Amino acid sequence: MRGPDAMREADPGNADRGSGVTGAAEGAVVGVRTEAAEVAGAPGAPEPAVHRVPGPRSAPVPAAELVRGPGELTAAVARLLRDVVVVGTLEEAEELVAARPELMAVTGEGDLLGAHFAQGGSAGAPSLLEVQASVDEAAAELEELGARCAELAEAQRAASERRTAGAALVEELAERRRTADREKSKVAGDLGRLGGQARAAAGEAERCDAAAAKAEEALLRATEEAEELAERLAVAEEDPGVGEEEPDTSVRDRLAADGANARQTEMEARLQARTHEERVKALAGRADALDRGARAEREARARAERRRARLRHEAAVAGAVAAGARQLLAHVEVSAVRAEEERGAAERAKAGREQALVAERNQGRELKSELDKLTDSMHRGEVLGAEKRLRIEQLETKALEELGVEPAGLMSEYGPEQPVPPSPPAEGEVLPDDPEHPRNQPVPYARAEQEKRLKAAERAYQQLGKVNPLALEEFAALEERHKFLSEQLEDLKKTRADLMQVVKEVDERVEQVFTEAYRDTAREFEGVFARLFPGGEGRLVLTDPDDMLSTGVDVEARPPGKKVKRLSLLSGGERSLTAVALLVSIFKARPSPFYVMDEVEAALDDTNLQRLIRIMEELQESSQLIVITHQKRTMEVADALYGVSMQGDGVSKVISQRLH
Template sequence: MVDDLAAARALVGAHPGLRAVTRDGDVLAAHLAVGGGAGGSSVLQMRAALDQAAADLDAARVTAGRTAIGLESAAEAEHRAQAELDAAQARVTEAPTAIRVAQAGVSAAQGGLDQVRARQREADQRDAAAAKRLAQLEAAAQAAADEAARLAKSVAAAEEARAQAREEAAELEIRLAEAEYAGELESEPTTDARDDLAEATTAARQREMEARLQVRTAEERVKGLEGKADGLLRAAQRERHERAQAATQRARRKQLAVVADAVAKGAARVLRVLAGSIELAAGERDAADLARVAVDAELKQVRLRVRELGQELDKLVNRVHGSEVARTEQRLRLEQMEQRALADFGVEAEALVAEYGPDVPVPGEPPVPYERREQEKRARAAERQMTELGKVNPLALEEFAALEERHAFLNSQLEDLKNTRRELMTVVQEVDNRVQAMFAAAYEDVAREFEQIFTRVFPGGDGKLVLTDPADMLTTGIEVEARPPGKKVKRLSLLSGGERSLTAVAFLVSIFKARPSPFYVMDEVEAALDDTNTQRLLTLFEELRESSQLIVITHNKRTMEIADALYGVSMRGDGVTQVISQRLRERV
């Protein structure tokens, strides 16, 4: 901080690294000179301006970055357009068939060049906006520097006020000390004087404190403004450098755009020349195609004629070859026939021709002239008859005698079998008759006994046996009809379990009565019977025991009571069965 510009020049000349600020706000450095403003602004306004300047600087940096990106994108697009233009030009120089692809490539290159120009215009606009923004930032930086200078003046004034406040405070302290010392020496001062001195001291200290605060605040603001001002200046320098680079790139792109425009115009001229050449070549090609079509048609007719002649030649060659083969076969066949006639009959071919030749009539009644077709038919018929006869078997007589003897033997055996069959059929008939007689007698006896026994076990009921096929006693079946008293049903399937069981026992007892046996074995036949029916069954057992021995397995006590002896089977604790017998009465 210096008083005027002369002092600032002297200070900067002595120390080039320093920056001098005068009380009027002028800033002077080795490579910088900024004039101060005449008017002043408040601290809040300067801070707001400084913040706005910082924001504008950031926005300018972003804009500059976008501008740089846009310029780079424009440069890349220009390079791509140039590459496409080169590729299109290379395709133009190829065959005439690629002219449409080349035209499309040139059109795409021209479109890319237009896009590059549009992007270049946009980049120029952004560059102008960035330059305008840079000027605004420089103005804001200058205002910030002026504000820093004014704040420096405020700091100096605050330092002077602080020095004065310190002097006043020191003077008041001296006065207070003298007053206290004088009071001790002479007499105690009055209350009003002591209060005045205390208030003066407090006010001086307060002014000193405020001055210190102002000085500290001003120093901090000066430091912050100096830093922001330096940052703004550096940003402005960078912006200038970037603008210079952007201008250089823009100039280079303009040159490239001019070159690209010239190349596009040259390509257009080349395309026009190529279009004319292609039209001429197309006309010549069409004429050549017409000539080729005519030649192809004539060549096709010639080839068709050559193919037809070749087919006729093949037919003639095949026909000639077939004729030669047929003549050769005929000659070989004649030679074989001559050899066969000589070998089989001992007659030469001349003699056979003289005797059986085509000039000699065929023997018969009457002889007929020789006709080849008729004689071939006769020969084929004779060959078929010989084939049907087969070869001559010299052992046919012996085989016939053996077969005749075998036939006589088989006839005798057949007669024996017929006689044996007649005898067996007679025996079978006798057995069938006897079986029918025995079955009929047994059936009559059983049916008679069943009717009697059924009326005994079912008092008032009706039961009988009926044959299903009385005409054939060997295959007939037996149906049991049972009608207990008080019921109209006769079929066993409609009876109760006890009734069916008692009916079955009655049928068995009927068989026993009709054809007695030395003994009978029954297994719990009374299990499904009530006491009344059981008593009826026991009555039947009493009748059977008169002529036969009964072995009955039962759990019924009433059945056990009529038995002569009881045999019980039980299991001991060790798992071994034990038979216990007990005779109840002696048989008479």
């Protein structure tokens, strides 16, 4: 709950109405107290009645009922306090006002609470409302300062980001400036190189022009000489006299040589002129390329100059931005320091107010605990008194109903002032015969002694238990069941004796059959082993000859030439042949109509296989043998062969062949 000031800020209209009502209520209460005090202090005034203020969790009391005074003031007080009730705690006041907004609630601490206002208690110490209002105001200020700190921190972070961005921009502009300087130096070098090439090309062009002029002059001279010689030839051909004369061979040769020289000179002049023309064209093209390169370099220099100007402008802007960012960062740091100081002051104020609030709450809890203790003590006293009164009423009712004696007569005849008659003798106790003996005389009433006697009698009564009217019927049923169970037990004992006799007879028969079978098998085993291992020795030994029912049978086998008797030390073929010898011994001791053997001779060599085949032929005389084998010699002695093969479709096929 916020304080009155906060409530006035939240709702001005309600606050004005609340202030008026609060003032009126305060005036009414103060006025009533003053008048009551004056009336009480006046001589001859009646003693004012004392009314207890409602405790925690008690029903609200109208304030007018708690005021006593002269009759002429009671009506005015009742009108002033008609909507004011007194409650125990502030929580009850809140619940009451929430349920009935037209009422005003006053707590025992002096807090006044309405639907649209709240007023603290006395001025001597801050009430819970005032402390809570102060705490709420401090919390609001702390929240505002926290929000401001958050805003300043956000502004500082934004300024830091802008500063970082400005520094990065300055670094980028510096790097671009250095790159432009490097490009400028490169362009200047290219311009110098291209200027030298242009000058060299201009000199070469001048030389080519001079050579072309010389070639043209030589061409003109050769052309003139050729024309002159052609005219002379034409004149010579036209003049017959000259043709009739025998020409001089030297002149003709000289003229022929001069003509050849002239043609050669003309051809060389033409070739040289052609060469010079090609060179002039090449130089002109190169000069044009150099001019274009020079123009491109000048344009590149102009662009580089403009770029440098733009970079200088951007660097100036970045510097201004960095300076502004530094100033803004300085302001933000100052604001952050100020906000931190304000926050520290607010936190210290909050800590102080929290300490005061904790102290007030502790004091309130202590007072409330003391009040609860007093209230509980009073309630316990009231409950104890009510229980005593109820007990007295129950005893009076019981005396009337069970004994038919009025309470007054009961007290007069059996009260504490009457002597207590002697108690009856206990079990095994013998009373003295003398009537004057103290044991036979009444004794004065002693409450502790009589309470002990009462408890002893109650224990004896409880030990007797409740009376069971169906005890005889239950005893008869239990007796009949006991008889039935006894008969069943006798039958079980007799059946057990019969079963034990049957078990004994079975054990004797098993022992007899096993003993005879063991003796026959042991005798046959010695003979069969001697036939399969000529010169060897084998026998069967009982592990416990005294107990034929639980004894085991050990096989001792010593092939010829060996001293070992344990089967684990024999080879695979010897162990297999020993097992076959044991099986054959059992077959001979207790014959069977047929026997099935699965590759019993797989690990035997030819000699032992031949011995085993002879034994099989002996068994064949009295029994039928079914032998699964891969040995050819075993197949040779068989009466019928059955082959199992698998075709390409995965289905097994049986092929039979009878040999005899």
